[in-house]
Amino acid sequence: MTFYAQNLLGGLAYGSLLFLIAAGFTLIFGLMRVVNIAQTSFFLVGVYTGLTLLRAHVAFWLAVPMAGATVTVIGLFIYRVFLHRYHADELIALLLTLGFALMLDDGALALWGGNPESVPAPGALAASLQLGTLVFPSYWLALIGISLLIAAALRAMERRTMLGAIIRAGVDDEEMARGLGIDVDRAFYIVFAIGAFLAGAGGLLGGPITGAYPGLDGDLLPLAFAVIIIGGIGSLEGAYVGSLVIGLVSTFGKALFPELSYFTIFVPVAAIMSLRPQGLLGRKR
Amino acid sequence: MTTDACLDIRGVSVRFGSLQALDDVSLTVRPGERRGIIGPNGAGKSTLFNAIAGEVMPSAGAVLLRGRDITRLPPHRRARLGVARTFQTTMLCPRLRVIDNVMLSLLALRPVRYQCLWPVGRYAGLRDDALRLLAHVGLDGRAEWPVRMLGHGEQRQVEILLALAQRPTLLLLDEPTAGLAPDDASLITTMLREYPRDVTIVLIEHDMDVVFDIVEHITVLHHGRVVADGAPAEIRAHEMVQEIYFGGAL
Amino acid sequence: MPRAVVAATVVAAGALAALVPSLGLPQYYVSLLTQTWIFGIAAMSLDLLVGFTGLVSFSQAAFFGTAAYIVGIAQTQYHLAAFWPALGLALLGAVGLAAVFGLLALRGEGVSFIIITLALNEIIWGLAYQWVSVSGGDNGITGFVRPAVAGVDLTGTASFYRFCLVVLLVCLGLLVAIVRSPFGLVLQGLRERPRRMAALGYNVRMFRYAAFVLAAAFAGVAGVLFAYYNEFVGPVTLSLDTTVQILIMVILGGTGTLLGPLAGAAVVVFVSNALSNLTQRWELILGAVYVAILLYARDGLVGIGRRLWLTVSGRDPRRPGADSMMRPAASPPAPGDAEREP
Numbered sequence: 103m104t105f106y107a108q109n110l111l112g113g114l115a116y117g118s119l120l121f122l123i124a125a126g127f128t129l130i131f132g133l134m135r136v137v138n139i140a141q142t143s144f145f146l147v148g149v150y151t152g153l154t155l156l157r158a159h160v161a162f163w164l165a166v167p168m169a170g171a172t173v174t175v176i177g178l179f180i181y182r183v184f185l186h187r188y189h190a191d192e193l194i195a196l197l198l199t200l201g202f203a204l205m206l207d208d209g210a211l212a213l214w215g216g217n218p219e220s221v222p223a224p225g226a227l228a229a230s231l232q233l234g235t236l237v238f239p240s241y242w243l244a245l246i247g248i249s250l251l252i253a254a255a256l257r258a259m260e261r262r263t264m265l266g267a268i269i270r271a272g273v274d275d276e277e278m279a280r281g282l283g284i285d286v287d288r289a290f291y292i293v294f295a296i297g298a299f300l301a302g303a304g305g306l307l308g309g310p311i312t313g314a315y316p317g318l319d320g321d322l323l324p325l326a327f328a329v330i331i332i333g334g335i336g337s338l339e340g341a342y343v344g345s346l347v348i349g350l351v352s353t354f355g356k357a358l359f360p361e362l363s364y365f366t367i368f369v370p371v372a373a374i375m376s377l378r379p380q381g382l383l384g385r386k387r
Numbered sequence: 388m389t390t391d392a393c394l395d396i397r398g399v400s401v402r403f404g405s406l407q408a409l410d411d412v413s414l415t416v417r418p419g420e421r422r423g424i425i426g427p428n429g430a431g432k433s434t435l436f437n438a439i440a441g442e443v444m445p446s447a448g449a450v451l452l453r454g455r456d457i458t459r460l461p462p463h464r465r466a467r468l469g470v471a472r473t474f475q476t477t478m479l480c481p482r483l484r485v486i487d488n489v490m491l492s493l494l495a496l497r498p499v500r501y502q503c504l505w506p507v508g509r510y511a512g513l514r515d516d517a518l519r520l521l522a523h524v525g526l527d528g529r530a531e532w533p534v535r536m537l538g539h540g541e542q543r544q545v546e547i548l549l550a551l552a553q554r555p556t557l558l559l560l561d562e563p564t565a566g567l568a569p570d571d572a573s574l575i576t577t578m579l580r581e582y583p584r585d586v587t588i589v590l591i592e593h594d595m596d597v598v599f600d601i602v603e604h605i606t607v608l609h610h611g612r613v614v615a616d617g618a619p620a621e622i623r624a625h626e627m628v629q630e631i632y633f634g635g636a637l
Numbered sequence: 638m639p640r641a642v643v644a645a646t647v648v649a650a651g652a653l654a655a656l657v658p659s660l661g662l663p664q665y666y667v668s669l670l671t672q673t674w675i676f677g678i679a680a681m682s683l684d685l686l687v688g689f690t691g692l693v694s695f696s697q698a699a700f701f702g703t704a705a706y707i708v709g710i711a712q713t714q715y716h717l718a719a720f721w722p723a724l725g726l727a728l729l730g731a732v733g734l735a736a737v738f739g740l741l742a743l744r745g746e747g748v749s750f751i752i753i754t755l756a757l758n759e760i761i762w763g764l765a766y767q768w769v770s771v772s773g774g775d776n777g778i779t780g781f782v783r784p785a786v787a788g789v790d791l792t793g794t795a796s797f798y799r800f801c802l803v804v805l806l807v808c809l810g811l812l813v814a815i816v817r818s819p820f821g822l823v824l825q826g827l828r829e830r831p832r833r834m835a836a837l838g839y840n841v842r843m844f845r846y847a848a849f850v851l852a853a854a855f856a857g858v859a860g861v862l863f864a865y866y867n868e869f870v871g872p873v874t875l876s877l878d879t880t881v882q883i884l885i886m887v888i889l890g891g892t893g894t895l896l897g898p899l900a901g902a903a904v905v906v907f908v909s910n911a912l913s914n915l916t917q918r919w920e921l922i923l924g925a926v927y928v929a930i931l932l933y934a935r936d937g938l939v940g941i942g943r944r945l946w947l948t949v950s951g952r953d954p955r956r957p958g959a960d961s962m963m964r965p966a967a968s969p970p971a972p973g974d975a976e977r978e979p
Contacts, residue, residue, distance in 0.1 A: 137748055184932065192748050193693060197888065198931055200881065204924035212918060320877065324759040327752055361770070364763020372741055372756050440836060466838030474836075480829035483822075491826045494819055495837040503820035503851075510819070 104235045109353050115242035117349020118249035119311055122304025123322060124329040124341040125256060126297030132336030133269050133293045135192050136185065139199040142319040142326055143206035144173045144298050148305020149314040150214045153221055155306075162224035166306045173302025174295050176206075181294045189290065190276070203319065211316045221309030241310050248307060252300070253342045260338055265289060272336070325352065328371045392451070393418040393587040394439065394557055399448030401434055401611075408434040410611040411448070416557075416604075418453075419584035423598045424591045426608035427631055432591045433475065435608065436559050439589075440472050441465045452557065467496060469556030473563060477542045479534045485545065486530035489517040492549040520552050521545075540571035547575060551582065560590040564597050576600050599623075607631070647896075651806050658795035667798050669910055673903045674801040675862045678808045680886040680898035682855035687884070688893030689816055690848040691828030692746075695880050696738055696754035699761040700731040700853035702875025704860030706765065707731075709778035709870040720784040724861055731857030732850055734761070739849040743842055746831070758880055766872040777871030781864075791865070801862050805899075808855055812895055815851070824848055828893075882909075885927050891937025900938050 127141045148169045155165035180202055188194045222228065223241040231240045260266035268279075268289045279286050312318060325348055333344025348367060355363030394416040401409040409431045416422045424432050437443040439450055441462035449458045457465055479488045490513055494500040499510065507513070521527040524544045526537070534542065547563055563579070564572040572594070579588060579601050592598045598605065598619070605622045607615040615625045622628055658667050679701050686692045704727035711717040711726055742753040765772045772778065783791040791797045815821050823844055826834050835841050864870050873879065882905060890901025905923065912919040934941050 135748075137751070184928070194931060194935075196748065196751065197693075198928060200884075201924050201928035201931065204881075205921050205928070208918060208921040208924065212921070324755070324877065327755055327759075331752060331756060361767045362764070364767055365760055368756050368760040368763060372753065372760060377744075442832075442835075462835040463838050463840050466836060472836050474833065478830050478833040478836075480826050480833075482829060483825060487822060487825075491822060491834070492837055494823065495834075495839055500819050500823055500839070503818045504814050506814070506817040507819050507822050508817070 105357070107236050108238060109357050110350070111236075111238050111242055111246075113350035113353035114346060115245050115311060115349070116353055117346035118246045119304060119308030120322075120325060120329055120349055121249050121253060121342055121345035122300050122307060123326045124333070124345050125253070125338065126300040126304075127326055127330060128333070128336055128338060128341040129256075129269065129293050130297040131330070132272065134189050134290055135195075136189055137192070137196040137199065138297065139196065139323065140180070140203040140206060141297065141301050142322040143203040143210075144177060144301035145305040145308070145322060146210055146314075146319040147176065147206060148173050148302035149221060149309040149312070149318065150210055150305075151302070152306025152309055153219060153314055154214075156222065162306075166303050169306045170299040170303030173305070174299045177298025177302075178291065178295055181291065185294075186287075186290070203323075207316070207319055214314075216316050218313055218315035220313050221306070223310040239310075245307060245311070253338070256338055265292060269293065325367070328367055331371050332374055391418065391454075392416060393420070393453060394589065395449075395451035395454075396435075396439070397449045397451070399435075399438055399445045399450060401431075401438055401443055402446045408611050409438065409445070412608070412611070412613055413448075414606050414613060414616060416587055416589060418587055420587055420604060421579070421602045422587075422589045423602035423605045424589065424608060425593070425595075425598060425605060426614075429610075430608040431611040432608055433561060434611075436472065436561055436591060439557075440470060440559060470559065471550040471553045471555035471557070472559035473546050473550050473561055475561045475565065477539065477546060479542055479546060481535040482533055484531050485521065485526060485534050485537065486514070486517050488534055488545065489520055489530075489549060490514070492552065493517060493520075496553070520548060524548055540567045543567060544571065544574065547578070551578070551586070555586060558586050558588045560588065562591055562593060564592070564594055572597065647809070651802065654802055655799055658798050664794050667794050669906055671794070671798045671801050671866060672910075673899075673906045674798075674805040675859050675866060676883065676886060676902040676906055677805055677899040678859035678862070679856050679883050680890065680902045681808065681812055681895050682852045682859065683883050684887050684890075684892060684895055684898040685812060685815070685824075685852045685855070686848060687887055688891075688895075688898075689821065689828060690824040690845060691831075692845060692849065693751050693884070694742075694754045694849070694852070695751055695877070695884070696742070696758040696761075697852070697856050697883050698875045698877070698880035699738070699758045700735055700856040701860040701863065701879065701883070702765065702870070702872075703734050703761065704728065704731040704857035705864035705870045705874050706772060706778065708861050708864040709781050710771070712781035713778055718781070718784050720786045723784070724858075727861045728854055728857045731853050731860065735850045735853030738853075739846045743845050743849065755877070755880075758875070758877060762872055762876050765875055772872070775872065777869055777874075779869050782868060783865040797866070801866075804858065804862060808858060809895065809899070812855065816895065820844075820847075825893075885923065889927060889930055889937055891939030894937070894939045897937050897939035904938070 123141055123145050126144075127138060130136055130138050130141075151172045152165050152169035155168055156162065160168065184198060184202075185195055188198060223239065223244075227239075227241040227244050229240055230237050231243070260269055268284060268286075276286050312322075329341060329344040329348050331344075332347055333340030333342070351367050351370075352363065355366040359366055392415045394414075396412060396414050399409055399412045400407070412431070412435060414422075424435060426432055434443060438445050441457070441460055441464070445458060449456055451457065452465070452468055452470065455468070457468065457470075460468075480491070483491075490507065493513060493516055497513075499513075518527045518530060521530055524541070526541065526545065529537070534545075537545070543563070543566070547560065550558055550560070560579075563575055567575065576597055579590075582588070588601075590598075590602070602619065605615075605617065605619055606613055607622060607625070607628050609627075609631050614627050614631070615622055617625075654670070657670060679697060683694065683697045686694050686697075707727040707730045708723050711723050717723055717726070738754070738757045742750055742757060745753055766774060768774075783797060785791060786800060789796060789800070791800055816824075823834070823839060827839070827841055827844055831841050860874070863874065886901035886905045887898040888901070889904055890899065891897030908919055908923050912922065916922070930937055936943075
């Protein structure tokens with residue numbers, strides 16, 4: 103019983119941090135059809151930036167948005183200078199983001215070195231909780247809660263704001279959208295910024311669980327893809343559900359089938375991708 | 388319903404989500420006929436073509452080619468049964484040479500297309516056939532050029548030429564003269580008018596002169612439905628058609 | 638440059654290359670060139686997909702690595718050391734895997750295809766990493782040696798170098814034949830206008846599938862050579878990193894040119910090895926060059942070379958027929974160049 107509860111919580115926590123990556127990923131793809139391979143690199147830069155801030159004695163809850171802001175600046179720079187011109191060409195945009203992922207990866211290595219670091223959870227939540235035989239970091243609960251709040255906030259944004267309407271409608275015909283008075287460029291910038299912010303802030307938020315090490319982005323990328331495939335490209339609800347599912351499968355997989363845990367994540371993913379290219383909840387595009 | 392119809396469309400409906408693109412469309416085209424499909428933008432003309440060609444699956448109804456039900460067949464199977472089509476925008480391969488494009492059209496139904504070791508250049512017959520076709524429109528001199536260096540009108544001509552060269556049973560032309568200069572357009576209309584009757588031609592057109600010039604029977608679509616179907620003179624005089632197109636007078 | 642001249646140049650270059658080990662260069666460089674030949678085969682195999690068929694695949698490393706693993710496992714666990722049977726088994730494995738992957742991946746195209754191939758590559762990587770009893774896990778497979786081929790001993794750097802060179806030239810020859818054949822022309826048509834190709838009567842999915850499996854076979858050959866080169870196979874051999882490296886070689890060199898990706902392989906191999914002695918930041922530099930190529934010289938090194946040659950010889954690069962390098966198409970395609978389907 104303890105085993106299941108432990109892994110359930112752990113899986114939900116891991117899934118919650120995956121959501122912070124997947125949400126941005128799916129928003130960016132949903133609106134702009136850009137597969138941002140650098141999304142997990144944004145996360146990586148976020149963890150490291152956050153770690154640096156923490157070491158400079160910045161309070162955790164302040165460091166989170168600051169890390170997010172830093173990554174947003176970097177992300178916007180990349181988008182503005184390089185991607186914006188090619189955002190309409192899905193393939194080139196994807197290949198470009200691959201290049202940026204490589205550069206960010208190496209840049210992080212240069213700036214922060216190659217030693218794996220652990221990221222301390224904020225003081226109040228550093229302790230473990232005990233429920234009967236179940237022992238787990240209280241930070242897990244905080245992360246699950248925060249991620250849920252962010253998901254709710256994003257959903258509200260999607261349903262209630264003009265930007266959200268644009269995101270939901272998608273921009274299949276840019277010229278037409280512009281003709282209707284929609285500031286398509288601004289929407290793209292804002293969404294890319296949101297995606298980068300979520301990944302950057304998510305980096306520090308997820309840091310206490312993942313740690314910070316070179317190659318973290320490479321390890322997370324396939325999981326992010328798995329989430330998107332399961333949840334559907336372009337669907338926020340799908341990204342949330344998908345993240346939790348992958349988080350749980352990953353955690354239980356490692357516990358139950360250590361020799362095949364990666365396999366257990368990706369086989370259903372590949373199956374879903376082939377049978378239903380739009381995932382479980384996504385829109386048909 | 389005549390059983391010797393070339394193309395028989397029975398109650399075809401096509402939905403895209405909540406949009407009803409085609410609603411219970413039926414029409415019959417006799418072999419050798421020249422049929423025009425007209426209607427305002429958004430009437431469903433291209434969707435109809437896509438349903439005939441196989442790019443779109445109807446949610447209801449059937450498409451029959453010479454009595455054979457092809458409703459569920461993918462496009463390439465229909466091509467093998469004798470359906471050829473052109474597209475609204477030019478669909479030649481831009482970075483291949485003109486002659487490569489022609490050879491691809493010729494290769495499509497020949498077994499040699501699977502051959503993967505000997506160069507295409509070895510097949511002199513193929514090349515000669517291609518050059519001969521290009522000579523019809525005076526392009527054999529530029530056969531080695533990348534297609535994207537041809538003018539728009541020339542590209543359209545090549546496309547239609549290629550479609551005709553396949554001697555299909557059914558030829559679907561999607562706005563064949565769109566964007567062409569008058570001279571080029573009349574070249575096409577002459578070509579179509581004089582083409583032998585073993586090919587049935589259905590065309591979508593906006594240019595009424597072209598329609599009334601080539602076509603013997605017109606089907607009018609509006610909001611995905613057939614609103615008129617008859618000889619050109621009838622259609623001209625048809626009240627609803629006048630409404631749709633000219634708001635009254637013709 | 639007429640085809641005959643290019644072919645003669647390649648043959649001459651090949652002959653010269655064969656002499657390299659006798660020139661007295663440090664073994665290190667001969668070794669790097671060997672690696673170049675090996676990755677050259679892998680890169681050309683991916684070019685068949687990317688440059689000629691228009692399919693950007695993220696799973697070439699899976700086939701490359703699977704072949705390598707089969708060679709290692711066959712020798713260490715089943716005492717199958719002879720070259721030809723090992724090659725046969727390895728190719729069977731790579732092609733078999735591709736046959737399965739292809740069925741799944743080709744249900745989509747464009748971005749969907751990329752994502753599925755990426756996921757599939759990860760599955761194989763995961764198996765290699767975690768199925769320790771078969772793959773040795775993180776430690777990989779060691780303890781196997783290069784076999785003699787046709788009586789020739791390959792343990793020496795020079796002889797193995799020449800062997801890989803020969804295999805490269807054979808693969809190059811085969812790939813050139815394929816892309817210049819009717820089948821190759823069909824693939825290029827699919828790259829440009831798949832919708833029209835279907836309307837003409839081509840079974841698009843089937844041709845793509847054939848290209849996918851064929852490319853995997855060549856990647857498998859490279860994988861076999863790689864296993865013997867290192868006398869080691871590990872999960873990194875079929876990782877996403879490797880797949881990305883191969884893709885970069887293709888784009889850097891110029892898609893749809895075959896020789897371009899070979900040049901790209903040379904650049905990546907030398908930069909990642911030799912440059913890493915000068916600076917730690919070779920990955921950053923490589924990434925920057927790759928981005929620059931995508932932005933400013935999308936036809937890659939070959940494209941740059943072609944334009945330089947034409948400018949130098951005083952011809953207008955835009956005039957048709959101004960050149961006809963060793964390409965079956967009229968001009969080298971670049972990723973993303975095919976216009977969107979209307």
